[in-house]
Amino acid sequence: MGVRSLVNERETRIQAFYAELGPALLAYARSILRDTAPAEDVLQQVFLKLLSNPALPLPTDARPYLFRAVRNTSLNVQRSTMRDAAHREGLELFTAPNGLSHLVPELEAALDDLPDEQRQVVILRIWGELTLDETAEVLGIPANTAASRYRYALAKLRQRLGALVRS
Amino acid sequence: MSDDPELEAFLKQFRPRSPAPLRRLPRPMGRSWRFVAVAGGLLAVAAALILARKPDSGPTRSRKSGSGVPLPTVAVLGAALRAGQYEAVLDHMNARLLPNPRRPGSALSELGDFNRDQ
Numbered sequence: 001m002g003v004r005s006l007v008n009e010r011e012t013r014i015q016a017f018y019a020e021l022g023p024a025l026l027a028y029a030r031s032i033l034r035d036t037a038p039a040e041d042v043l044q045q046v047f048l049k050l051l052s053n054p055a056l057p058l059p060t061d062a063r064p065y066l067f068r069a070v071r072n073t074s075l076n077v078q079r080s081t082m083r084d085a086a087h088r089e090g091l092e093l094f095t096a097p098n099g100l101s102h103l104v105p106e107l108e109a110a111l112d113d114l115p116d117e118q119r120q121v122v123i124l125r126i127w128g129e130l131t132l133d134e135t136a137e138v139l140g141i142p143a144n145t146a147a148s149r150y151r152y153a154l155a156k157l158r159q160r161l162g163a164l165v166r167s
Numbered sequence: 168m169s170d171d172p173e174l175e176a177f178l179k180q181f182r183p184r185s186p187a188p189l190r191r192l193p194r195p196m197g198r199s200w201r202f203v204a205v206a207g208g209l210l211a212v213a214a215a216l217i218l219a220r221k222p223d224s225g226p227t228r229s230r231k232s233g234s235g236v237p238l239p240t241v242a243v244l245g246a247a248l249r250a251g252q253y254e255a256v257l258d259h260m261n262a263r264l265l266p267n268p269r270r271p272g273s274a275l276s277e278l279g280d281f282n283r284d285q
Contacts, residue, residue, distance in 0.1 A: 018189050027183035043186050051189075094181040107181055126178050154171045157178070165177045 007054060014050050017062050018043075024127040025070050030093055031111070031123045032074040038081070042073045064134040067124060071138060103164055110160045118153035125150055 022043065029039035046069045050056055059065050094104050111119055117139075124135045136146040158165070247256035270276060 015189065022186045023183035026186040040186050044190055047189055093183055095184050096181045100180060104181065126175060127183055151170050154174055158171060158174050161174070161177070165174055
């Protein structure tokens, strides 16, 4: 197999990761940065770095790796811009099936009101589809801590959205 | 194990929206073609500038003697040197290149007359 076909295969895999995980990664970056525009930039940065540097390893299970890369890049961006959480733009991050779209603002508000560390766990678990161990690995915390943060977050969301869930 | 399956199922109905399409990487080939195009453009501009210069200005002037006779090339002189006729060729060239002091009305002729009168 030639170098060119190896490069093409790698590029195809990266494009496939972007298509499959892009939405969850964007939601995760946004949960850290609280703003969609810089979150989009973070995603572009992470994937373009992967595409432009064939020497970077591409693990078979890239899910935790990509979430970790997005987390590190988002934290760097956050540190460099010192973005104020009050500067949130109005673009909705989530889409919903017919009949639920009117609940999107409610959901986003509920997520925004969670403490940062709990919001990140929820995004990683629900939309990133990571296991608790993978979530803990991405965040660099013990699995028990990740589990308790997830539990607290769900309890708060249940309290806030419970009536909507039941209806 | 799930903490709150009903809530989790509810949340999963919402999907995060897709990010913007991934920007394309500039290809190395693209870079080299751009380089070739820019280099070609610069060469064309340089050629146009050279061609646009007047014939009596710049480097073309140094290629001729003051009398307008083309200077012998290094190749001609080299060949003459190898053939043992260097002096003869130079003498022949001098007759064509140097001003003739005996030509009536020339500067050298006038100067010579002036010196004689003194």
